Amino acid sequence: MILRSSPASPFGRKVKMAAIVLGLMDKIEIVVTNTLDPDDAIRKQNPLGKIPALTLDDGTTLYDSRVIVEYLDILAGGGKVIPASGKDRFDALTLQALADGIMDAAILQIYEIRFREEDRREPKWVEHQMGKVERGLDALEAHLPHLSPVPTIGSIGVACTLGYLDFRFGETWRNGRPKLAAWLIDFAARYPAYAETMPR
Amino acid sequence: MILRSSPASPFGRKVKMAAIVLGLMDKIEIVVTNTLDPDDAIRKQNPLGKIPALTLDDGTTLYDSRVIVEYLDILAGGGKVIPASGKDRFDALTLQALADGIMDAAILQIYEIRFREEDRREPKWVEHQMGKVERGLDALEAHLPHLSPVPTIGSIGVACTLGYLDFRFGETWRNGRPKLAAWLIDFAARYPAYAETMPR
Structure with missing residues (x-):
């Protein structure tokens, strides 16, 4: 399978961490992708031009990160990083949606800088x-994600989100959120996939 | 169950159409929500302040639209609008992701107008x-979603997307895409849920 992604993409990192936890990384070839290059093959494989996208051996391409993670989880036997059913499943999926939403809102702030001159940025939007x-971070501080022997896609998503904030915005998210800061240290200590996928 | 949404939200419409198709609409109370009002209850139930969000009888709130639709599908017996397993499931989920991505990109164009004065909008971003x-639309024109007796969340998502483009941008998406235009007419004729959820 071919995973199109980029080292800095937090959604790509979510897929990579899940693949490592699921023991599937040796089945995946990673191809670095530039989503802003109109000639990059990604726009053929995913018309949205977004990463990550996973191309299977039969030529089918799956996206986005949530769909890919579910596919990998099933490939690994099912019910691993996404609980198979019941309240645990929907807790994990809603937590993933929260993490995805925080990442989306953080990425839009980065795009505000990339796409616009300083005097044309809109403080109200930012x-x-x-x-x-x-x-989102305050809600996580108030209700820390539970850490199980195999991390769920919810806690993997939260770790990717916090790692992305560290990478792009520095450490300030930790101010006033000591429990969440300690949670990330605990997560990184338990799951080597966190360090293995750290953006440089 | 309480569904927070707004009549114009295409993601809210996706959930409503799925609920109608699944025969669950009589179990759902819809509460109209203004995501730009800081005092609206939505920011307590979903820290992202996004709709749709579904609050269950035990007080748990599920989001976003994908998670809610999967919950409703399971509640209706499973494997209805989301095929239970295999290639059909991942085809439907990837098609949903394509539809969601088109909606996100369309909504960002609307927000460009809502949040910025005309001389501060960025053509490159738009x-x-x-x-x-x-x-995305060209890919759909080339590969029309299959219409089954019960629509999948992929085709429901595509219909919501096209309806949203009609609502916000008018009919121009039909130019050069006669098959997709005919597809939407067919969809609306087969599934009354389309007309029942039409934004005014």
């Missing part, structure tokens, strides 16, 4: 996105 | 999002 990040 | 919409 604050609206920052509000999602702050409220 | 074109980047429009490119996702155009390539």
Whole structure:
């Protein structure tokens, strides 16, 4: 299988961490992709031009990260990083949605800088996105994700989100959130996949 | 169950159409939500402040639309709008991801207008999002979603996307895409849920 991604993509990292935890990394070839290059093959495989995208041996391409993770989980036997059913499943999936939403709001702040000159950026928009990040982090501080022997896609997603904030915005998310800061240290100590997928 | 949404939200419409198809609409109370109002209860139930969000009788809130649809599908017996397993499941989920991605790119164009004065909008950003919409629609024109007796969440998502483009951008998406235009007419004729959830 071919995974198109980039080292800095937090959604790509989520897939890579899941693949490592599921013991599937040796079946996946990673191809580095530039989503802003109109000639990059990604726009053929995923018309949205977004990473990550996973091309299977039969030529089918799966996206986005949630779909890929579910596919890998089934490939590994099912019910591993995504609990198979019941409340545990929907807790993990909603936690993943929260983490994805924080990442989306953080990425939109980065795009604000990449796509616009300084005098054309819109503070109201940046604050609206920052509000999602702050409220999301506060909710995580109040209800830390449970860490199980095999991490769920919810806690993997949260770890990717916090790692992305570290990478792009520095350590300030830790201010006033000591429990979440300690949680990430614990996560990284338990699961080597966190260090193995760290963006440089 | 309480579904927080708004009449114009295409992601909310996706959940409503799925609920109608699954015969669950009489179990759901819809509460109209303004995501831009800081005092709206949505920011307590979903820290991201996004709709749709489904609050269950035990007080748990599920989000986003994909998670809610999967929950409703299981509640209706499973394997209805989301095929239970195999290639059919991942085809439907990837098609849903394509539809969601087109909707996201269309919504970002609307937000460009809502959040910014005309002289501060960024054509490069709008074109980047429009490119996702155009390539996504071209891919759908080339590979029309299969219509089964019970629609999958993939085709429901595509119908919501096209309905949203009609609602916000008018009919121009049909130019050069006669098969997709005919597909939507067919979809609306087969499934009354399309007309029942039409934004006004």
